[in-house]
Amino acid sequence: MFDTVFPQLIGLCTGALLLTSALMVWRHSLLASIRLLSVQGFALAALVAVIGLEEGEAEVIIVSVLVLLVKGMALPWVLAHETRATTRTDEAPRLNPTAGLLTVALLTILSYVVASRLLSGDTSISAHAAPIGLAMVLIGFLLLVTRRQAGSQLIGFLVLDNGIATVAFLTSGGVPLFLELGISLDVLLVVVILYVFAGRMRNKFGNTDIDQLRKLHD
Amino acid sequence: MTPVEAGMLGQVALLAAAVASALLVPSARWRSRVSGILCALLAAAGVVTGAIALSGGRGALTIPTTLPMDPLVLSPDRLGGLVMVVVSVVGVLASLFGIGSARVASASRTAWASMAVFLFGMQLVPAATDVVSFLLFWEIMTLGSTALLLAHHATRGTVASALVWYSAMSQLSFFFVLAGFAVLAGATGGTGFAALATLDPSSWQASLAFVLLLLGFGGKAELVPLHVWVPRVLPEAPGHVAAAMSGAMVNIGVYGALLVCVRLLPNGPAWWGVLIMALGAVSALYGILQASVASNLKVLLAYSTTENMGLVFLGLGASVLLRGDHATGAADAALLAALLLMVSHAAFKATLFLGAGAVARSTREMNLDRLGGLGSRMPWTAGAFGAAALGAAALPVTSGFVAEWMLLQALVHGSRVGGEVVSVTSSVAMPLAVAVIALTAGLALLTFVKAYGIAFLARPRSAQATAAREVPLIMRIPLIIGALLVIGLGLLPGPLTVALASAVGPAFTPDVRTIGLAGVDARGIDVVLDPTTFVALAALVLLPVLAAILISARRHPTRVSPLPWAGGGSRLRPRMQYTATSYAEPLVRVFDDVLRPTRDVEVTHVGESRYLVERVHVEQTVSDVIETRFYRPVLGLAQRFGVLARRAQNGSIHRYLSYSFVALLVVLIVVSL
Numbered sequence: 001m002f003d004t005v006f007p008q009l010i011g012l013c014t015g016a017l018l019l020t021s022a023l024m025v026w027r028h029s030l031l032a033s034i035r036l037l038s039v040q041g042f043a044l045a046a047l048v049a050v051i052g053l054e055e056g057e058a059e060v061i062i063v064s065v066l067v068l069l070v071k072g073m074a075l076p077w078v079l080a081h082e083t084r085a086t087t088r089t090d091e092a093p094r095l096n097p098t099a100g101l102l103t104v105a106l107l108t109i110l111s112y113v114v115a116s117r118l119l120s121g122d123t124s125i126s127a128h129a130a131p132i133g134l135a136m137v138l139i140g141f142l143l144l145v146t147r148r149q150a151g152s153q154l155i156g157f158l159v160l161d162n163g164i165a166t167v168a169f170l171t172s173g174g175v176p177l178f179l180e181l182g183i184s185l186d187v188l189l190v191v192v193i194l195y196v197f198a199g200r201m202r203n204k205f206g207n208t209d210i211d212q213l214r215k216l217h218d
Numbered sequence: 219m220t221p222v223e224a225g226m227l228g229q230v231a232l233l234a235a236a237v238a239s240a241l242l243v244p245s246a247r248w249r250s251r252v253s254g255i256l257c258a259l260l261a262a263a264g265v266v267t268g269a270i271a272l273s274g275g276r277g278a279l280t281i282p283t284t285l286p287m288d289p290l291v292l293s294p295d296r297l298g299g300l301v302m303v304v305v306s307v308v309g310v311l312a313s314l315f316g317i318g319s320a321r322v323a324s325a326s327r328t329a330w331a332s333m334a335v336f337l338f339g340m341q342l343v344p345a346a347t348d349v350v351s352f353l354l355f356w357e358i359m360t361l362g363s364t365a366l367l368l369a370h371h372a373t374r375g376t377v378a379s380a381l382v383w384y385s386a387m388s389q390l391s392f393f394f395v396l397a398g399f400a401v402l403a404g405a406t407g408g409t410g411f412a413a414l415a416t417l418d419p420s421s422w423q424a425s426l427a428f429v430l431l432l433l434g435f436g437g438k439a440e441l442v443p444l445h446v447w448v449p450r451v452l453p454e455a456p457g458h459v460a461a462a463m464s465g466a467m468v469n470i471g472v473y474g475a476l477l478v479c480v481r482l483l484p485n486g487p488a489w490w491g492v493l494i495m496a497l498g499a500v501s502a503l504y505g506i507l508q509a510s511v512a513s514n515l516k517v518l519l520a521y522s523t524t525e526n527m528g529l530v531f532l533g534l535g536a537s538v539l540l541r542g543d544h545a546t547g548a549a550d551a552a553l554l555a556a557l558l559l560m561v562s563h564a565a566f567k568a569t570l571f572l573g574a575g576a577v578a579r580s581t582r583e584m585n586l587d588r589l590g591g592l593g594s595r596m597p598w599t600a601g602a603f604g605a606a607a608l609g610a611a612a613l614p615v616t617s618g619f620v621a622e623w624m625l626l627q628a629l630v631h632g633s634r635v636g637g638e639v640v641s642v643t644s645s646v647a648m649p650l651a652v653a654v655i656a657l658t659a660g661l662a663l664l665t666f667v668k669a670y671g672i673a674f675l676a677r678p679r680s681a682q683a684t685a686a687r688e689v690p691l692i693m694r695i696p697l698i699i700g701a702l703l704v705i706g707l708g709l710l711p712g713p714l715t716v717a718l719a720s721a722v723g724p725a726f727t728p729d730v731r732t733i734g735l736a737g738v739d740a741r742g743i744d745v746v747l748d749p750t751t752f753v754a755l756a757a758l759v760l761l762p763v764l765a766a767i768l769i770s771a772r773r774h775p776t777r778v779s780p781l782p783w784a785g786g787g788s789r790l791r792p793r794m795q796y797t798a799t800s801y802a803e804p805l806v807r808v809f810d811d812v813l814r815p816t817r818d819v820e821v822t823h824v825g826e827s828r829y830l831v832e833r834v835h836v837e838q839t840v841s842d843v844i845e846t847r848f849y850r851p852v853l854g855l856a857q858r859f860g861v862l863a864r865r866a867q868n869g870s871i872h873r874y875l876s877y878s879f880v881a882l883l884v885v886l887i888v889v890s891l
Contacts (some may be wrong), residue, residue, distance in 0.1 A: 094872070110883070112891040145872060165578045 041072030136163030222277030240330035264306030271299025278383030278526025298344035338364030367718030391437030398430030439471025457575010465568030480670035501528030547742030548632035550728035562617030566609035569700030573603035586798035617707035710736035
């Protein structure tokens, strides 16, 4: 029974991942992006749980809980807290939504083409869905390149990280628990550091537009 | 443990002691004394170790390493021992002089600690038997000297820019040396000198490595065109530091060239010799020309180093060329002349720089146009400087004369073996080289007449020169030792020459022996020089003449009242004397195209009058043509490129992220194609 549902579940989760990533490129509001990030975290956790159920490994289920806690709750909460605490500054990205969505489409096609070459021998369901992860990496990078505010940069970075995690889970059936623990802590730490850094920037310059960071000072 | 090993370990221990004392002793006065003595002991250990190695003692220290290559072994051979002795003797003199001369900046912790490191690195470069340890100590030496100069950064603003030049040029020559050794190591598959020596000198790798190494070592030996740091750095360094750099460090450059031409790749093709000779000849002429018109005493001495090193390389190149032509006797004699010149240069240049340091300490003035009359105020310094200046001008009974005489003899006898012309190349190159040496010797004479005459003779040209006092005993001792070395090596060159001949074996076997008291008999080219006999004969002729003059002078009564008019001579004022600038004026006119001087004449009139002149200020500066015509355009080009590159690197984070993103996309597209 589960074997017949499994492909649909994988497709559902990865579809949610791709959809949330694309929506983040479309939406300009920071809070909306953070909500989407939270949804993406839940989708990622669900994906890990589905893989764990299919393989029947308890360890992967634990990892999925960890992913849920860190990527679905902790990180979005930290970001939202930081954003709500300050005046709203909506993003004025360098790419308008239409162009952004077109680029997302192109990047997704590219990642499917690349993945079809790289994983041509692998016909499993997971491998079939792996291009989604690659597309998320590229979309995260696109967010990094086009967004001006430090907060949006953070979101781009997290999407990129989610993409890497997705590829890892889909192609290798999950990473060992302690490794996942280390990576999650790393990401959490980076976000906290960047969060503090963005706070300092705001105190100093009145906003977090990283376009203004151009010169080195002693 | 052999004596050589004990000597090298002793140097390590003394280095540690000297650095510790430099860092720990709180009072500047005592720091100078303790560290200075420890530095002198460190150098003395180098003298002993080198002397044992030169006389044939062996011993090896292995530096433990985990890198996968030939072991790092320190084991000086005879040639290494010779260079170690030369470098260390200068180190002893410089350290002793430093005790007295070190004041605020030069007595700082950094200065003394880096002095010890500098001496240590310099002394152990010749002990290296593989590429890695050679480069290791080479860099220790360079870093030590840089830090030593940096210690004076606080007192003078010009030090910083001089240091930038020095660091850049040091790195450039290090790069050439590294690249040259890398080519050799790549061709032979080893890093030990014994492995490198197996390469066939006629292969293209050998030639490439030779050119790179020659440029690198030439840079350390202050040869044109890598000399541009010399006239900037040495005037900024205090006397003892300049003596250590210009008297000792340049010898490491010569040692590198000897290593290539004598140890690693002997029997190289003839064009190598021509290349070395050309480099040496250009350096010699350019150096002495700049020295002859310089009015800063230290700049003059710095450029004179370029000249002397040029002559050393000229001798070395002649030796390579003649050896390629199978004129072995002359080749060995030329090599011997190069070594003699290196040793004698170390002696007289160290003494000259120490003398300049003494003058700087007493007058705080290095501009020759403002010195004068120091001979009666600083008799010891004047005597030592005078003896060393004779050596630098290559006049008889000094070591400089012996060396240049030997070089000329080798070149004159070189192009023919038994009356037969050996090759067209050498029959063109040798007479040209003789002409270069003749011109150089003439200009050197002029230069040092100027340096000594303007600074020490006549009347003082400034208040500081009038108020000059003799330096303390601890500074006079190294000066006197240096002067005695210059005269001693000139009077008794025999034993030194024999030792030098033994140092370059087994590839070269100059046939020299001592004749008379301590004369030289170079049997390879059938010439004999015996300075003591020469002096005795000269005395035999001159003493009666001198006595006759003195006796006849006594018969004439001395004038007690001055002449009323005396042709204007009784009211001579210091400003009526020759200055360094006016003395060099004819030369500047002759070599106007090469020197390109800029003159600045400033006339101040009395009141509104156009005809009455209150004072005329003339200033002449001679620029370094190679710097303005070669380095400035290259630097300008680099700067323009930098401005262009800044468009791509404008500091925007988005731009850098875009670069990575585009690179990632390109990689993915390439992969999927």
